[in-house]
Structures are given as C-alpha cells and as structure tokens.
Amino acid sequence: MRTTPLSDIEIAEEMADAARAAILPYFRQGNLETSNKLAEGFDPVTIADRAAEKAMRGVLSRHCPNDGVLGEEFGHTEGNSGRTWVLDPIDGTRGFISGTPTWGVLIALSAQDGPVLGVIDQPYIGERFIGTSEVAQVTGPLGTNALKTRATRALDQATLFTTFPEVGTSQDRAGFRAVAEQVQLTRYGMDCYAYALVAAGQADLVIEAGLNAYDIQAPIAVIQAAGGIVTDWQGGPAHDGGRALAAANPDIHAAALEILRHY
Template sequence: MQDAQDIIDTAHEMADAARRAILPLFRSAALATDNKRPTDFDPVTEADRAAEKAMREVLARRRPEDAVFGEEYGHREGSSGLTWILDPIDGTRAFICGAPSWGVLIGLSDGQGIRYGLIDQPYIGERFEGGLGLSRLTGPDGEHPLAVRRDVALEQATLMTTFPEIGTPAEAEAFRRVAEKVRLTRYGLDCYAYALLAMGQVDLVIEAGLQAYDIAGPLAVIEAAGGIVSDWQGGSAAQGGQIVAAASELLHRQALDLLND
C-alpha cells in the first residue's frame, strides 16, 4: 500500500488513544457495566465504548476516507476501499474480573483480505504488530521480532481456547478430539492466546463463534509471524466463526482433520 507508513502511524495513534481511555477504568470499583443480551451474560463497559470512540476520533481526523467497523458502534462507510476493524476490548469478561488477558484489537482490510493488525495489551504494555512488512512485539523490555514455534509435533503441542465449553455441543466435541492429542490445553486468555502463538509460546488456538472484529487483528499478527489462520474447513477466517490458528502447516492440517473427523 502506498500509504503504508501512514496506516501504521494511524494504528499506533489509535492504540495509544485506546490505552488512555481504558487504563483509568481498569480494576476500578466504579466501572459501569451493561449486559448486551438479556438471555446470557455478554458484558460491555464504559471502557469498551470510550476506547472505540477514541479510536474513531483518530480515524476521523487522520483518515476520514476509510471505512470503520467496530464492535460497539457498527459500520461507517468510506470511499478508499480500506476498512478498519476494531474491537476496543477483546475479553471484556476478563477486564471486569481485573485479569490482564484482554486486549485492544485493530485490523485493516482492503476488501481482499486482512493486511495489517495490532494486538495491544495496555496494562502489561505489550503491543503485537503484523503486516505491511512488520512482525514485532514492542513492550517494557524493548522491541523484538515475532516468530511462531516450528517443528512441534501434535503430541507435544500446547493448545489454547477461551472457554472450556467452546461453541455448540458438536463444536465442543470436535475441540476435545484435538485436546486429547496435545500435551497441554489451557483456557481463558481471549486475544492474548493469539499473541502467545505469534511469540512462539503456544502452538494452536481453536475457537468458535467469533466475529470479524475478534479475529482481524490477530490474523494479521499471526500470519506475519509465519503462522496459519483459517476456519475449521481451511477457508478464510476473516469473517470470524470457527477459527484455527496454528504455528505450522502440519499442525494446521492435523487439527483440521481432527475437527472434521
């Protein structure tokens, strides 16, 4: 993209703005929380809304021609062919519990695919970035390249997902087929699990029921680090749904085979 540097600078300015909006409210006893679904607990907080507003303000000033799709405030049309996909707090349940496993997700689509993304964890101060020639982690101990872990056999792999009761009963059973084959399965890290995969700390992330804003940023980060992200049939993951993220082609293929057994 001809304006790659402006895209990168804009994404970082958005992430910085989201940090400023969120951090004063994290672990705050006065945090206001609403429930989006009366039949289930799907929380949204004032921090979610404030962070997305802050990011949209940056875009309106710097790149008004781009479209925006955010979890809290929906679509804004654009004329450039580019769409920013925003999740102001991925892991709101963790956020309201005070656990620092949530993150700010930013992805950029050109209509053909996700070209760039960020996973930002403001409390820890870690920012994972991928696409447009970049693959890096910036954090308290400086800047480091991102790279997935290679040559790990399925029986030695570490698998992560957010909820033990993943998806529908059929999806949960499919997940268990993979979990029974790996060395270690861990739960509950939301978007931070994808960051760990890009760092080379874990080998597989499998989830279901995701939205486009849940996966756009992580998808770009993992692919830039050398990993693979698809749906459970091996197709595009850009629209969410059933997600498999793997550190290698072999693990990806083995996971797909077990999920579709």
C-alpha cells in the same frame, strides 16, 4: 511540523495509544458499571469499551476519513476508499472486569480478501504486537523484538489455547475436545492474548468458534506476519468470523485441521 501523511502502522499505533489512554483509568478500579448485551447469557460491555472505540474512531476521522470502520460497539461506517478498519476496543471484556491482563485492543486494516495489518495491544502490561506483510514485532517491557511462531509439528507436543471451556455449540465443543485430547497442554481464558502468544512462539494452537470479524482480523494479520496460519475449521478464510483455527506452522495446522474438519 510534519507535513507528510502518517503510515498505516503509525495510524494504528496512534489508535492503540488513544485506546490505552481511554481504557486504563477504568481497569481494576472496582465497581465498574457493566451492561449485558444479551437477553440470555452474559456478554458484558463497559464505559471503557465505548470510550476506547470513540477514541480510535476520532483518530481515523482525522487521518483517513474516507476509510470504512467496523467496530464492535458502534457498528459499521461505510467508506469509499476500499479499505476498512476493524476495531475491537476491548477483546475480553469478561477478563477486563475480572482484573486479568489477558484482554486487549484489536485493530486491523482490512482489504477485500482480509486483513493486511493487525495490532494486538495489551495496555496494562504495555505490550503491543504488530503484524503486516513487512513487519512482525512486539514492543513491551523487554524492548522491541521480532515475532516468530514456533516449529512444533506433532499434536502431542503442542500447547492449545481457547477462551472458554464451553466452546460454541455442542458440535464445536466436541471438535475442540477431540483436538484437546491429543495435545500436551490446554489452557483457557486467554482471550486475544492467546493469539499474541502463538505469534510470539510461546504456544502452538488457538481453536475458537462463534467469533465476529472484529475478534479475529487483527490476530490473523499478526500470526500470519510471524509465520503462522489462521483458517476456519475447513481450511478456508476465517476473517469474517465463525470458527477459527490459528496455528504456529503448516504442519501443526494440518494435524489439528484433520480432526476439526469432521465437525
């Protein structure tokens, strides 16, 4: 019987396992009941979202009850340890209810200056991306491999991701389009999986707006661990949400930022 406490990565992986178990019985099952969080527009939530966050909070209550928790579905629970776990049980619920495998479970451990650990987990594919100051790895159907961002330097060679063509406000959309016009390839609808692909060296940029802290903190930790950089559109911290620019390396980040900072 184990007597030593779990490491933070072990706790995060236990949460990811619990979220997988809670979510997968609902995926692609048809007629999934969906609620809309918005009076105008569409921001769906399902029983799977709530079940997954409850499962993750249960893990935290057993292993680190003094830590704070910020979750998309059940809000902020104060702690007294100076640490906060930031949870998005299903990032990409629109993709989830549509049956696409681009959604994921996001788990971050945040200190005062931002995330120090991040997990992007895709339960259906069985891929788990982990990033800390000491670990950058993906485990999935091809085994466990190191994460490393790629070295593309010029925008005309870059692949750019975002979730919606209608990024944020009209000004946000104008900024995104200004970068999109310069890149080689633009792809949409990727949700959190876009950030995982940047960390895995498959893409160069993600540009988004209107984010919450729970949307971006895990991707920040994973991409930074893999050698990339994530900021807002002015080059400042992005861990509180809002606009985000995720880039594979400082050169491609600087090229995109030079355009975005005018918006």
